[in-house]
Amino acid sequence: MQTQVEIEDLLGAQSTYKEGFVTQTLVETFAKGLNESVVRAISAKKNEPQWMLDFRLKAYQHWLTLPEPHWAKATYAPLDYQDYSYYSAPQCGSCTSDSCASTGVAPQEPEIDPEVAKAFAALGIHLGAEGEAAEIAVDAIFDSVSVSTTKSRALLEKYGVIFCSFSDAVQHHPELVQKYLGTVVPHHDNFFACLNAAVASDGTFVYIPKGVNCPVPLSTYFRINEAKTGQFERTIVIADEGSSVSYIEGCSAPVRDSYQLHAAVVEVIVHADAEVKYSTVQNWYPGDENCEGGILNFVTKRGVCKGARSKLSWTQAETGSAITWKYPSCVLEGDDSVGEFYSVALTNRRQQADTGTKMIHIGKRTKSTIISKGISAGKSENVYRGLVKILPTAEGARNFTQCDSMLIGKTCGAHTFPYLEVQNASAQVEHEATTSNVGEDQLFYCAQRGIREEDAISMIVNGFCKEVFQKLPLEFAVEAEKLLAISLEGSVG
Amino acid sequence: MMLLEVENLQATVAEKDVLRGLNLTIKAGEVHAIMGPNGAGKSSLASVLAGREDYEVTAGSASLNGEDLLSMDPEARAQAGLFLAFQYPVEIPGVSNKLFLQTAVNAVRTAKDLPELDMFEFSQLVQAKMKLLGMRQEFLERDVNVGFSGGEKKRNDMLQMALLEPSLCILDETDSGLDIDALKAVAQGVNAMRSPDRGFVLVTHYQRLLEYVAPDVIHILYQGRIVKSGGMELVAQIEELGYDALATA
Numbered sequence: 001m002q003t004q005v006e007i008e009d010l011l012g013a014q015s016t017y018k019e020g021f022v023t024q025t026l027v028e029t030f031a032k033g034l035n036e037s038v039v040r041a042i043s044a045k046k047n048e049p050q051w052m053l054d055f056r057l058k059a060y061q062h063w064l065t066l067p068e069p070h071w072a073k074a075t076y077a078p079l080d081y082q083d084y085s086y087y088s089a090p091q092c093g094s095c096t097s098d099s100c101a102s103t104g105v106a107p108q109e110p111e112i113d114p115e116v117a118k119a120f121a122a123l124g125i126h127l128g129a130e131g132e133a134a135e136i137a138v139d140a141i142f143d144s145v146s147v148s149t150t151k152s153r154a155l156l157e158k159y160g161v162i163f164c165s166f167s168d169a170v171q172h173h174p175e176l177v178q179k180y181l182g183t184v185v186p187h188h189d190n191f192f193a194c195l196n197a198a199v200a201s202d203g204t205f206v207y208i209p210k211g212v213n214c215p216v217p218l219s220t221y222f223r224i225n226e227a228k229t230g231q232f233e234r235t236i237v238i239a240d241e242g243s244s245v246s247y248i249e250g251c252s253a254p255v256r257d258s259y260q261l262h263a264a265v266v267e268v269i270v271h272a273d274a275e276v277k278y279s280t281v282q283n284w285y286p287g288d289e290n291c292e293g294g295i296l297n298f299v300t301k302r303g304v305c306k307g308a309r310s311k312l313s314w315t316q317a318e319t320g321s322a323i324t325w326k327y328p329s330c331v332l333e334g335d336d337s338v339g340e341f342y343s344v345a346l347t348n349r350r351q352q353a354d355t356g357t358k359m360i361h362i363g364k365r366t367k368s369t370i371i372s373k374g375i376s377a378g379k380s381e382n383v384y385r386g387l388v389k390i391l392p393t394a395e396g397a398r399n400f401t402q403c404d405s406m407l408i409g410k411t412c413g414a415h416t417f418p419y420l421e422v423q424n425a426s427a428q429v430e431h432e433a434t435t436s437n438v439g440e441d442q443l444f445y446c447a448q449r450g451i452r453e454e455d456a457i458s459m460i461v462n463g464f465c466k467e468v469f470q471k472l473p474l475e476f477a478v479e480a481e482k483l484l485a486i487s488l489e490g491s492v493g
Numbered sequence: 494m495m496l497l498e499v500e501n502l503q504a505t506v507a508e509k510d511v512l513r514g515l516n517l518t519i520k521a522g523e524v525h526a527i528m529g530p531n532g533a534g535k536s537s538l539a540s541v542l543a544g545r546e547d548y549e550v551t552a553g554s555a556s557l558n559g560e561d562l563l564s565m566d567p568e569a570r571a572q573a574g575l576f577l578a579f580q581y582p583v584e585i586p587g588v589s590n591k592l593f594l595q596t597a598v599n600a601v602r603t604a605k606d607l608p609e610l611d612m613f614e615f616s617q618l619v620q621a622k623m624k625l626l627g628m629r630q631e632f633l634e635r636d637v638n639v640g641f642s643g644g645e646k647k648r649n650d651m652l653q654m655a656l657l658e659p660s661l662c663i664l665d666e667t668d669s670g671l672d673i674d675a676l677k678a679v680a681q682g683v684n685a686m687r688s689p690d691r692g693f694v695l696v697t698h699y700q701r702l703l704e705y706v707a708p709d710v711i712h713i714l715y716q717g718r719i720v721k722s723g724g725m726e727l728v729a730q731i732e733e734l735g736y737d738a739l740a741t742a
Binding site: 439440444447448449451453455459463466 | 543544545546566567568570571572576577579582583585586587588592593596597600601604636653657
């Protein structure tokens with residue numbers, strides 16, 4: 001997707017993490033620290049209506065009462081929340097801040113900072129005219145703001161599909177935002193979700209009207225650029241009755257020697273007979289060999305299958321971040337609704353991943369499938385943590401879970417924590433788990449056929465992940481395979 | 494120049510001496526059989542030549558077409574034309590045989606500065622080779638050796654050998670545990686591949702394979718050394734006297 005030349009131009013020294021470049025541009029960044037006036041300032045910056053400010057303030061007050069969670073199998077020192085900046089946005093020379101941050105689906109898209117556009121181009125994301133011609137619609141988010149949303153006008157006019165930044169949605173579709181914001185992940189859900197509700201930066205808002213099959217995949221690319229900045233995007237995807245959409249998110253960040261905080265919230269609402277496919281290729285900076293820097297990826301993603309026969313499918317390829325704490329979940333309310341979770345999580349060096357899913361069965365004959373592939377290399381720790389809960393109302397519910405772990409080398413760890421709560425005797429729940437090693441015999445066999453060790457490992461690992469990659473949109477599957485190969489560099493030796 | 498030249502090769506595995514000054518010379522076009530009792534060092538010889546990590550070479554030399562084998566990585570040895578058919582071919586779940594074979598062929602081609610084969614070109618090549626070995630199409634779609642019978646695994650190794658066109662093929666007890674049909678398949682592979690610029694080392698402790706592949710030279714490996722070399726008559730002597738008596742005679 002991205003040309004080698006473009007990247008190398010921008011890169012310089014950093015060889016393994018190709019997205020690790022820094023963009024130099026004029027930015028407006030709030031001073032470090034968090035208090036009520038910062039929350040008010042963020043809201044004012046985005047020119048928000050009172051109800052949105054109230055939502056933030058309520059969350060902020062509640063957040064003050066919550067302790068930072070440390071139950072995940074990952075160790076990190078308590079974070080100093082006063083040491084982060086909670087708002088950072090590139091300033092475009094050609095427009096003033098209030099016409100830029102909040103105009104949104106205006107006839108004339110505000111001009112994009114050329115440095116920012118260049119950064120996205122290097123990541124394979126084309127904005128402007130080129131973006132309008134692409135086969136995928138993109139919302140490009142740089143630190144705290146959406147800098148461009150391609151195809152948004154055409155989608156709205158032709159199909160009634162709303163695809164815009166969260167900030168725009170607050171301005172232009174307040175009734176929809178108010179109807180759904182916080183309904184799946186309430187502000188008091190957990191520590192990080194609560195923090196997000198208070199200081200939410202930009203995110204993507206998607207609404208697919210009744211009976212519409214969104215003609216192109218929608219995507220968001222998240223880029224953290226500023227050092228010591230938190231990114232707190234809020235994404236809402238709504239699929240109305242009988243509609244369908246494929247939504248994809250990609251993420252990356254520059255190489256920084258200190259932790260950067262990413263605490264996002266994603267809410268997905270799927271109405272009767274609708275289908276949402278949500279795919280993530282996460283390649284946040286994982287930190288260096290010595291565990292310096294990297295992204296702390298503390299994310300709450302949840303969807304509710306509200307209507308009968310609705311379907312929500314999460315597919316994720318997680319290769320980055322210093323620490324990942326993420327459990328994309330499905331609340332299966334509608335009868336015969338279906339939840340799926342397909343995950344590949346790869347950890348190398350000193351990365352720590354604690355990821356999995358929750359499947360909450362409420363409706364009758366609800367069905368869920370979980371396929372999780374964890375790969376650990378280097379000195380990393382990789383945890384699958386999943387909950388399957390069958391409520392008394394979920395007559396005839398079914399779940400199938402398969403957790404496979406692969407270890408590369410002898411200094412890494414893989415752990416599986418499946419939780420099962422079955423409160424209806426008619427439910428069928430299956431769980432399978434395996435752990436395997438990339439064996440020296442396999443590597444020698446490949447070497448004896450002339451295949452280099454890195455290529456052999458990448459081939460073996462990709463084979464292990466095949467079931468999940470098949471669920472990703474094609475070009476992202478290719479991307480994910482490449483990412484695995486890059487992330488595995490230096491994993492043996 | 495000799496195809497393979499091994500001089501005074503000594504090696505240990507887990508601090509145990511397995512090769513104790515082995516000499517072996519093979520010319521291109523020749524088929525050599527190496528026979529010997531269990532524990533004589535037959536598989537060790539194959540492993541040391543292919544560069545398996547657990548083995549430590551303590552003395553001696555080995556060269557392939559004049560190139561020093563012992564200083565190369567295992568993959569470089571393979572790229573230089575050394576092929577090992579395994580006693581127990583390894584399973585690789587999730588990786589299709591086709592992908593594996595194509596990756597191997599292209600790795601070897603790249604090392605020789607030849608352009609990589611694309612899917613179409615590779616497909617043509619592999620079809621031709623499979624026909625030669627009497628193999629079915631579905632073989633390509635299955636995961637590498639996963640769920641293969643013993644015979645199928647050996648056939649798969651033969652297919653790899655045919656595709657990579659090595660200059661020296663070492664078959665490490667590839668005939669052990671095979672039924673007669675599979676044994677014939679291995680023999681068919683070897684015979685189809687025999688050529689004036691290729692050499693073979695058949696490591697075996699049965700004579701069965703030798704009924705189907707007539708070797709030029711037979712060696713008896715005993716306690717880490719080759720103690721006797723000759724023609725087919727040696728096979729009869731082994732039958733008659735046993736290795737111990739023959740080696741110490």
